Amino acid sequence: MTEQQSLIELRHVYRSFEKGRVEFPVLQDINLAIRPKEVLCLVGESGCGKTTTGKIIAGLLKPSSGELLYEGENIEKFRGKRRAQVRRATQLVHQDPFSSLNPSHTIGQILGYPLKRHRMVKDRVELRRRIWELLTLVDLTPPGDIVNKYPHQLSGGQRQRVSIARALTVDPNLIVADEAVSMVDVSIRIGILKMLHNLRDVFDLSIVLITHDLALAKYFAWEGRIAVMYLGRIVEIGRTPDVIGNPAHPYTQALLSAVPEADPSITRSKEPMKLRSDEIPSLTAIPSGCAFHPRCPFHQPGFCDVASPRLGVTKQHQQNVACLPLNSGGELVQHDS
Amino acid sequence: MIGFETVASPVGLIIGIVCGLIPLGVGLRYGHVKAGVWGFIACAVSGFACGFLGGLPMILMATAVVFSYAYVNKQDPFTSRQSLEEVNFEETTAEYVIRQFAAFGRTLRAMGIGLVRNKGGFIGFLGIMFFAIMSIFGPLVVEYEGSPRMDRRESPQSMTLFQLPSNEFPLGLDWQGRSILSHIVYGGQTLIVTSVQAGLMATLVAVLFGSLAALLGGFVDQILSAFSNFILTIPQFPLLLVLASILTFTSNFMLAVLLAALSWPTLMRAVRAQVLSLRERDYVEAAITLDLGLYHIIVREVFPNMVSYIAINFIFAIRAAMYALVGLVILGMVPLREPDWGIMIWNAQSRGAFYNPNAMMMAFAPIVAIALFQLSLILFTRSLEEIFNPRLRRGL
Numbered sequence: 107m108t109e110q111q112s113l114i115e116l117r118h119v120y121r122s123f124e125k126g127r128v129e130f131p132v133l134q135d136i137n138l139a140i141r142p143k144e145v146l147c148l149v150g151e152s153g154c155g156k157t158t159t160g161k162i163i164a165g166l167l168k169p170s171s172g173e174l175l176y177e178g179e180n181i182e183k184f185r186g187k188r189r190a191q192v193r194r195a196t197q198l199v200h201q202d203p204f205s206s207l208n209p210s211h212t213i214g215q216i217l218g219y220p221l222k223r224h225r226m227v228k229d230r231v232e233l234r235r236r237i238w239e240l241l242t243l244v245d246l247t248p249p250g251d252i253v254n255k256y257p258h259q260l261s262g263g264q265r266q267r268v269s270i271a272r273a274l275t276v277d278p279n280l281i282v283a284d285e286a287v288s289m290v291d292v293s294i295r296i297g298i299l300k301m302l303h304n305l306r307d308v309f310d311l312s313i314v315l316i317t318h319d320l321a322l323a324k325y326f327a328w329e330g331r332i333a334v335m336y337l338g339r340i341v342e343i344g345r346t347p348d349v350i351g352n353p354a355h356p357y358t359q360a361l362l363s364a365v366p367e368a369d370p371s372i373t374r375s376k377e378p379m380k381l382r383s384d385e386i387p388s389l390t391a392i393p394s395g396c397a398f399h400p401r402c403p404f405h406q407p408g409f410c411d412v413a414s415p416r417l418g419v420t421k422q423h424q425q426n427v428a429c430l431p432l433n434s435g436g437e438l439v440q441h442d443s
Numbered sequence: 444m445i446g447f448e449t450v451a452s453p454v455g456l457i458i459g460i461v462c463g464l465i466p467l468g469v470g471l472r473y474g475h476v477k478a479g480v481w482g483f484i485a486c487a488v489s490g491f492a493c494g495f496l497g498g499l500p501m502i503l504m505a506t507a508v509v510f511s512y513a514y515v516n517k518q519d520p521f522t523s524r525q526s527l528e529e530v531n532f533e534e535t536t537a538e539y540v541i542r543q544f545a546a547f548g549r550t551l552r553a554m555g556i557g558l559v560r561n562k563g564g565f566i567g568f569l570g571i572m573f574f575a576i577m578s579i580f581g582p583l584v585v586e587y588e589g590s591p592r593m594d595r596r597e598s599p600q601s602m603t604l605f606q607l608p609s610n611e612f613p614l615g616l617d618w619q620g621r622s623i624l625s626h627i628v629y630g631g632q633t634l635i636v637t638s639v640q641a642g643l644m645a646t647l648v649a650v651l652f653g654s655l656a657a658l659l660g661g662f663v664d665q666i667l668s669a670f671s672n673f674i675l676t677i678p679q680f681p682l683l684l685v686l687a688s689i690l691t692f693t694s695n696f697m698l699a700v701l702l703a704a705l706s707w708p709t710l711m712r713a714v715r716a717q718v719l720s721l722r723e724r725d726y727v728e729a730a731i732t733l734d735l736g737l738y739h740i741i742v743r744e745v746f747p748n749m750v751s752y753i754a755i756n757f758i759f760a761i762r763a764a765m766y767a768l769v770g771l772v773i774l775g776m777v778p779l780r781e782p783d784w785g786i787m788i789w790n791a792q793s794r795g796a797f798y799n800p801n802a803m804m805m806a807f808a809p810i811v812a813i814a815l816f817q818l819s820l821i822l823f824t825r826s827l828e829e830i831f832n833p834r835l836r837r838g839l
Contacts, residue, residue: 164732190734198732206725209834210747219743220733230539231532238530250530258834269729276733 111178112139113279113312114163114196119172121158130389132158134338136172137417140280140312145303145330147323147346148316149361153386155338156316160282163314164198194224197273201285203265207257213268214253217241220275240271243308245301263294267301274305280312288317299326320365324350334358337387337397340417344425354420354427356402356438379403396430404438406431451491451580455498459490462498466505473513482509492579504551510541511548553836557829564826570819574631574812581628589781592620605802615804618794623787623808630782631812637695637702638768642761644703645710650753652707653714654741658722668715671708679705683767687776698777702764710756717752721745751831755824762820769813784809 121133133155140146140163148156161167162174165181174181176192184192200206207216217237220226227233241249244267257265266286273281283302287295299322306313317323323332324346332350333343334357342355353359356379363379381401387393393400395411402410415428421435431438463486470479482505490498534542559565595604595616604620606612614623656667683705692698721727722745730740771777772785773792780786791797791806829835 166728166732193732194734196732198729200725200729202725206729208724208726208744208748209832211743219730219735219739223733223735223739231534234532238532256833272729272733 111142112175113142113144113177115139115175115178116159116162116169117173117175119159119162119169119174121155121162121167121170128390131392132338132389133162133169136338136340138333138340138343140314142279142312143306143310144312145306145327146312146314147327147330147332148314148335149318149320149323149332150335151318151386153337153389154335156318156335157284159335160198160284160314160316163280164196164282165193166198194276195279197276197278197281199266199269199273199281199283199286202289203262203269204257204289206269207265207272209257212254212256213241213260216257216268216272217275220272224276226275226277236275240274241268243274243305244268244271245297246271263290263298266290266298270298270302270305274309277309278311280314282314282316284316285318286315287322288319295322296325302326320350320361334361337389337392339397339428341398341429342425342427343417344423344427348424352423354423354425354432355398355429356404357398396428403440404431406439451583452494455494456487456491458494458498459487459492462486462490462502463505465502466509469506469509469513473509475509475512478509478512482506492576504548507544507548508551509548510544511546511552514541514545514548553833554830557831557836558826561826561829563822564824564829567819567822567824568826570815571823574635574816574819577628578632578635585622585625585628587629587782588621588625590619590621592616595620603799603801605796605799605805607801608804614808617787617790617805618796618802623804626782626787627784627808627812630784630787630809631816633695633780634765634768634784634813635816637699638761638765640696640699641702641706641764641768642757644699645707645760645764646753646757648703648707649710649756650714653711654718654745656711657715657718658737658741664715667711671711674705674708680767680770683771684774684776687771692777698768698771699764702767706760706763706767710760713756714749714753717749718745721748751828754827754831758820758824758827762817765813765817784813 116136116138119133119136119138120131122129122131136155136159138146138159148159150156158167162169165174176184176195181192211219214237217240218233221233221236227236237253238249241247241252246252246264246267252260252264252268257268260268266289270281270286281302286302287298290298302313302315303326305311315323315326317326327346330346331344332346333340334349334355335341336357342349342353342358349358350362353362360379360381363376366373367376380403382403382405383401385401387397387400393411395413396402396415399405399410405411410430413430415430415433417426417428418433420427420429420432422437423432427433429438460483463483466482466486467479470476470482485505486498486501489501558568592604595606597606604616604618606616606620608615612622612624614627617623617626652667652671656664683701686701687698690697690701692701722740724744727740727744730744735743769785769788772783773789775789787809788806791802791809794802794805796802796805
């Protein structure tokens with residue numbers, strides 16, 4: 107594969123938050139490159155830093171250290187007009203469609219403000235035409251029924267579509283969809299995901315989908331990549347078929363073994379992988395060495411809890427994984443301890 | 444005199460009628476005569492009451508409402524159900540202005556429905572209107588009695604002029620034989636206007652300082668919060684007494700300034716907390732990623748969601764100012780000038796009306812008037828949420 111210029115790149119990004127006097131790291135050494143028109147899914151359980159990563163990509167949070175590159179250049183270097191353009195190039199779609207739209211504006215106003223502010227349209231006629239087009243693009247038809255409504259008059263799915271349309275007003279290159287469908291009714295999810303796929307073709311968008319649902323990630327990013335996060339680190343990243351079909355990291359394996367199957371009889375007989383502990387360690391006391399070692403069934407005492415794993419290739423897998431035994435050329439062996 | 448103390452005047456009536464011709468004309472032009480006539484009446488009444496100050500804003504509102512009726516049947520491309528290719532988005536500037544007017548009118552009508560829908564709130568509104576109309580139009584009907592009326596003694600031997608309500612004097616007579624009704628009618632205006640001024644100033648300062656503290660944070664926040672805490676820790680009424688006795692007041696407006704200066708901190712803390720909560724909302728975050736600018740975020744995203752909250756607190760500020768004002772007057776700390784409800788209570792107290800059943804009305808009438816006005820204000824706050832929150836307004 108030829109090395110393509112990446113749209114957004116995170117290099118050695120660290121981010122920590124303070125709570126009172128205690129400082130705890132939320133992201134540690136995140137390296138991630140998103141190529142144009144790529145679909146990337148960030149998966150992991152709650153508290154693993156998915157949303158923080160998304161917010162850093164969208165420019166809402168600054169990394170504590172490390173750099174964020176836009177088309178190969180550090181984002182801090184841009185000035186003036188270009189800076190504003192770059193910042194608009196990545197947009198965020200929030201998880202909760204009930205709080206992401208201002209209750210005191212109509213849908214027409216919500217879409218009109220950014221269009222007017224950034225002179226995306228030259229006059230009133232074009233403004234209305236553009237709003238109409240955007241609403242059609244996100245399958246809110248007929249637009250005439252929607253424009254003069256307030257957000258509370260729409261359903262959750264419709265609001266989420268408005269929220270996506272709003273992100274599209276400024277012609278972004280990348281959309282970060284932060285759990286964009288997790289609060290939407292299951293029957294509507296597929297529709298919204300399909301629409302996002304179509305929009306990706308229309309607008310040449312890259313999409314970063316943040317989700318805790320592996321099945322959804324598999325469906326959405328089949329042609330793209332999946333990055334699995336655990337306690338502020340990416341533990342496995344690669345093309346979706348590789349990660350789903352042949353998971354390398356024990357954590358990914360555990361997640362996959364917990365996904366229910368459509369057939370209840372299979373689900374019932376399916377044995378989820380046994381972890382040594384079900385508790386997620388607190389971010390204030392991240393375990394030494396590989397952060398997963400207290401829960402890992404393949405834990406090798408004296409090895410996993412000492413050295414820190416880095417993302418790398420293994421013999422058996424196509425994707426990159428951060429697991430000490432695999433990286434050093436060994437295999438995962440279950441120990442009884 | 445800054446403010447809008449006003450008495451209905453013939454000039455005002457002419458202004459009102461002239462203003463009313465505009466909505467009437469629009470109503471006739473678009474075939475909505477009924478709406479036009481109501482607009483005419485509204486303009487005439489408010490012009491009659493307040494001159495230009497009442498007539499001009501009412502032109503805007505009444506005309507907008509008339510347009511909102513007239514515009515319903517007109518085909519707006521924006522609400523059509525045709526597809527993108529078939530719709531014609533072209534419109535002239537005149538059409539655009541009318542469309543904006545109609546939208547404003549629809550909002551006003553929705554607000555009106557919000558006002559009427561809550562029974563308690565509507566009763567409060569009627570109460571406020573009653574006192575406003577009484578103060579403005581009352582002087583046309585009732586004559587003010589300022590000087591003692593010795594001729595009203597019941598018999599030449601009687602020592603006092605007090606009287607209980609009778610057919611001739613609905614609220615009885617005070618110790619100088621003057622009609623208490625005339626004092627109630629004339630005595631509300633100064634009190635109400637001064638409290639509204641005080642409430643308005645306190646609200647403005649509180650909103651300004653509160654949002655500055657919350658949005659800028661850091662040093663500014665600390666200074667402003669410390670300042671408001673400092674004022675809050677001083678016992679308010681005793682300080683007011685001391686200040687009122689040191690300073691001499693040339694006008695009621697200065698009194699309003701003093702009241703506002705002491706009452707803004709409570710409201711400022713409330714506003715600050717509200718802004719702190721609102722600025723963390725997802726839609727504010729979205730506005731940041733869309734790069735809509737700080738001005739847009741304050742004025743368009745944060746402020747509209749605070750309007751009802753501010754309005755309610757504005758009413759509470761008026762209430763507090765009125766009590767403080769009456770308290771000062773009763774204690775004789777501000778220059779006394781009749782007619783005034785507070786001074787009526789002071790008179791009642793100093794003339795021993797509290798111990799004389801026949802003089803009961805001297806104290807009773809102003810106390811009931813003040814209490815009813817306050818009650819109306821409190822009831823009215825119930826409607827404010829429904830008026831300003833689009834979520835609670837029912838669509839038309």
